Structure formats: C-alpha cells, structure tokens
Amino acid sequence: MTHDEILAQFGPREAMEYDVVVVGAGPGGLATAIHLKQLAASHGKDISVVVLEKGSEPGAHILSGAIMDPRALYELLPDWEEQGAPLNQPVTQDTFLMLSETGAYRTPNFLLPKNFHNEGNYIVSLGNVVRWLAQQAEALGVEIFAGFPAAEVLYTEDGKVRGVATGNMGIGKDGEPTENFQLGMELHAKYTIFAEGARGHLGRQLIAKYKLDAGKDPQSYGIGIKELWEIDPARHEPGLAVHTAGWPLPPDTYGGSFLYHAENNQVIVGFVVGLDYQNPHMSPFEEFQRFKTHPNIRWYFEGQDKGLKPAKRISYGARAITAGGLLSLPKTVFPGGALVGDDAGYLNASRIKGSHAAIKTGMLAAEAAYDAVMAGRQQDELSAYPASFEKSWLYRELSKARNFKQWFKRGLTVGTLMTGIEQYVLRGHIPWTLHRHQADHERLKKASHCKKIVYPKPDGQLTFDRLSSVFISNTNHEENQPSHLTLKNAAVPIEINLPEYDGPEARYCPAGVYEFVAGENGKQRLQINAQNCVHCKTCDIKDPTQNIVWVTPEGGGGPNYVGM
Numbered sequence: 001m002t003h004d005e006i007l008a009q010f011g012p013r014e015a016m017e018y019d020v021v022v023v024g025a026g027p028g029g030l031a032t033a034i035h036l037k038q039l040a041a042s043h044g045k046d047i048s049v050v051v052l053e054k055g056s057e058p059g060a061h062i063l064s065g066a067i068m069d070p071r072a073l074y075e076l077l078p079d080w081e082e083q084g085a086p087l088n089q090p091v092t093q094d095t096f097l098m099l100s101e102t103g104a105y106r107t108p109n110f111l112l113p114k115n116f117h118n119e120g121n122y123i124v125s126l127g128n129v130v131r132w133l134a135q136q137a138e139a140l141g142v143e144i145f146a147g148f149p150a151a152e153v154l155y156t157e158d159g160k161v162r163g164v165a166t167g168n169m170g171i172g173k174d175g176e177p178t179e180n181f182q183l184g185m186e187l188h189a190k191y192t193i194f195a196e197g198a199r200g201h202l203g204r205q206l207i208a209k210y211k212l213d214a215g216k217d218p219q220s221y222g223i224g225i226k227e228l229w230e231i232d233p234a235r236h237e238p239g240l241a242v243h244t245a246g247w248p249l250p251p252d253t254y255g256g257s258f259l260y261h262a263e264n265n266q267v268i269v270g271f272v273v274g275l276d277y278q279n280p281h282m283s284p285f286e287e288f289q290r291f292k293t294h295p296n297i298r299w300y301f302e303g304q305d306k307g308l309k310p311a312k313r314i315s316y317g318a319r320a321i322t323a324g325g326l327l328s329l330p331k332t333v334f335p336g337g338a339l340v341g342d343d344a345g346y347l348n349a350s351r352i353k354g355s356h357a358a359i360k361t362g363m364l365a366a367e368a369a370y371d372a373v374m375a376g377r378q379q380d381e382l383s384a385y386p387a388s389f390e391k392s393w394l395y396r397e398l399s400k401a402r403n404f405k406q407w408f409k410r411g412l413t414v415g416t417l418m419t420g421i422e423q424y425v426l427r428g429h430i431p432w433t434l435h436r437h438q439a440d441h442e443r444l445k446k447a448s449h450c451k452k453i454v455y456p457k458p459d460g461q462l463t464f465d466r467l468s469s470v471f472i473s474n475t476n477h478e479e480n481q482p483s484h485l486t487l488k489n490a491a492v493p494i495e496i497n498l499p500e501y502d503g504p505e506a507r508y509c510p511a512g513v514y515e516f517v518a519g520e521n522g523k524q525r526l527q528i529n530a531q532n533c534v535h536c537k538t539c540d541i542k543d544p545t546q547n548i549v550w551v552t553p554e555g556g557g558g559p560n561y562v563g564m
Helices: 003-010 027-042 071-076 126-139 201-209 284-291 355-374 384-389 393-400 404-408 412-425 466-471 492-501 538-542
Strands: 015-023 049-053 093-099 104-106 143-146 150-155 161-166 169-171 177-182 186-194 221-230 240-246 255-261 266-274 312-322 337-339 485-487 514-518 524-528 548-550
Touching: 003 177, 015 027, 015 161, 015 355, 027 049, 027 071, 027 126, 027 355, 071 355, 126 143, 150 186, 150 201, 186 201, 186 355, 201 337, 221 284, 255 284, 266 284, 312 538, 337 355, 355 384, 355 393, 492 524, 538 548
Parallel strands: 015 049, 015 186, 049 143, 093 240, 186 337
Antiparallel strands: 093 104, 150 161, 161 186, 169 177, 221 266, 221 312, 240 255, 255 266, 485 548, 514 524
C-alpha cells in the first residue's frame, strides 16, 4: 500500500499542538528546547515545546570525535560544572603529526595554527553530553519523544511548514500493514526547528523545496569513522589529543585522523575522509583500519610482549559530517521553521568541531522563535535568526575558516601551507574567498581511470571487518519492515554503477549494507542489508548517480551507541 492509501484506510492521524516542535535530540535541538523554556521562565511566560528523536533514547545515534569547546555551553547553562555535565577530561596536550608510511614528522606547537590548539576544551563522549542535556530539558518541562522519527514535513495550503508527522509503525516488508500496525501522529506547531544532523532527511527536502542553497557552494561532506578502546594505563596519557594528516590517504584526498585520550584509560581513535574523493576503489573504512597499523599509532594498542594488558575495542560507529562551512551554508529560515546545527552545516571543519556551533545556533533560533510566538506570530520566516547569527562570535569563527576545505581540494601540501598562512600569518583576516562548484558525488571518476587499491585482511586484534564492527555498535532494526535505503531506479546499480564505477556502494558504506552478489542466471544484483545501517548517510551523499535515498526507518532502529 502507498502512504496515501494507508492514510485513506486508517486515517486521520492524531494531531498534537505545540508552540514549537524540534526535530532531533542532539546538541542543537536540545539547546533550542532548553533556551525556549529558559526565556519563557525569565519572563514569567509559558511556551510548549516538544522534541522528536528517532533513536531509542537521546544520545543513541550521536557520534562525534569529540573535543568540545564549552563556549556555547557556558552561554546556555552557565552552571554546567556544578550540575554535573560530563565534561570530565580537559585537553592537556596537542600533537599534530604528518605521517609517511613508516614515519612521522611532529609539527612544533608554536607553528600550529590557532584552530589546532585546544586549551580550555574537553575530550568528551558527545552521546553522554546529549543524555545530560536531555535531562536538563525535561527538568524545564520539555517533552521528549524518543523512538519517534519525524518522517514527513506538513505544510499549510499556501506552502508554509506547519509541523511534522512521525512514521507509521508495523508496516511489513511487502508494504502492507501488519497486526502491529500503528498510524503515525501529527505534531503541529507555530514554528518547527530542524536539528537532524548532517544530511538530515527532512532538512534535505526543505533545502530543495525552498531553494535554500541558491547561490551557495554545494555542501561538502566527510565520513567520520570512530572506535572506542580501553588501553593499558602505561600507554594512556589523559588529555592528550593527537591529530594526523598524510598516510594512508593519497595527497589529492582530504582527510586525517584523531586519537584522543579520554578518562578511565579509554582512547578514542577515528578517521575522517572527505567524500569528494575521486577513486571509486577507495574504502574509507579500510583506510581507517590501515591507518591504525602505522607504528606511531599501533604503539598505543600493543605491548603484550612487554607485559602490558591487551587493548580492548569497546565500540564502533560512523557518521557523515558537513565540511563546506560558511560558503556552503544555505539560507537557514523558511516560512514556519529553521535549520540549526549540522542540518544546516555549521560545523567548523578546520577545528573538527561542531557541537558548540549546534548549541549556539539552537539558542539563536530559540530566541527568534520565542519572540515570534510571544508577539502572536506563527509560520512566518524567523529572519531574526540569521540576522543574529551574522552578528555572533560563531559567524566570525566560521568566516576565518571559510577557505579551509577549498584549499585542501588542491592537495595536502597546498592545503596545509595555505591553512597555516591564513590562520597563523594572517590570523584569520583573509582577503580572498575561494569557491567550489562540484558536489561530492560528481567528483568520483570512472573506475577504468583509477588505480585499484588492495587492502590487507583484518587481523581481528587491531584491524577488523565491517560486520564485527557493526556488531559492537549495537545496531538493530525491526527486520519485517520496508528497507529505509531506497532506490529511485532498481536497475541503476547493475547497469551504471557496477560497470562504470566498479560498484562503489560496497566500499563507501562503513557497515556492509551494500553487496553485489550472484543472482539469477549468474548475473549480479545489489543486495541491501538495511539491518546493518548505522545511519551515517554516506550512501545518500556519495552515490555517483544519486539513486539512493535514505528515509527514516521505524522508530528506535539503528545504532545504540554507548560511550560514543
């Protein structure tokens, strides 16, 4: 049955009315909700706010490095330390390494641009920070509905956003309602704030509908892949933050790594690859596994021959991040709503930080929405939000980093040199602006024009395969449901992607979702293992034919990250 047929048979949907609906219980969405309640309380008013979260709980789908700049958190909750926010490990030392295959060159700290300095910042589990923020929001009277993905934008007859609808539950693989069927519900609002993170399902639709990206550079993305380890105390240096560039990536591919020493002998190791890479034979997951074998990195995880305790991998995850910065930032408001955080693309790629930007933009959107509601307005454009952003410290920060990704498109050497000049020599007072014109999927070359890459087999101790990795991400989806990884044309993977690009779906996905297997008459077919999906959105971004569209699965499905 089609969506419209289901509504015709089982509708109408139950509707709930709120002043503000927030989509996504990440740092941006929760900051929006908290600040709305704070503003109302400070003026002796009341405002009704609800937050929808597709994960099983706030934080379940949150994945970030993460080193957190607490500047925006101080503005949102000045007493966060007294209230027990889980920012427990300050950064004590920054190290930046340029890697060759067997060696490393350490950049002297006095030559490190300001964006690589982390004094006053904290190594955190952003998932735990989000869980704490959710508690603060609920204490202020915010309603949080976890396990309820916003699957559809609702519009007024004249094209304004009037809220969202949650997805139906209990639809079988055949598209027919099962005995467990439950119709989704509608949440109507005077204003709807979208905070879904990078490549948000509804945010993407809104950008297209209202042409919010007109005149902007195409958004640029990276995929961040992360593991959480427990290592021997003898190799643990609490507060050490290591970043690298260079090997194993070729010079024409943007990317790098991070290795953060958190509390309790835990180490966060991760790898970012720009999704504008050109070689379809590349696998970001395999590049990450290979990176860990570098002598300067594997040292932290080995040492049993010296009597050290074996390192233990605890968790794994992957997520797309926005990297286009200010030049790719779309218009963030439209009739009835706004985009905040990475749903718009506020992440500062030069600092590898976005949580502070998400919190700040959530607060700015909250202030605009609060004033509008109190003035008796509804479903118009919150123009005060982008206006206040352009006067904020966040705008100034992003403006100083506006050329970062554009320089690295010209290679590692040029990118490193020019970032150093802009940030260290010019101190962010940059007299030029660079632009890019291709979307990430357009950068992929034909397989016949590129060198094949042979990756080593995993050893099961330091390097791993995708399926064992997905297992420790606690990913789960109800099996009897339609695939949330949809194809516009089912023939395209075999007729175009496989012969022209050697089936890149099987390599850019970090969760083993896509496999080319033998079908009838010996012909290959694309098998989609949707139950493995960690909701990273890479396929939605990198598919060269833009044939894959990620839609929301049943509520609560996906990863359940712990400590990430």
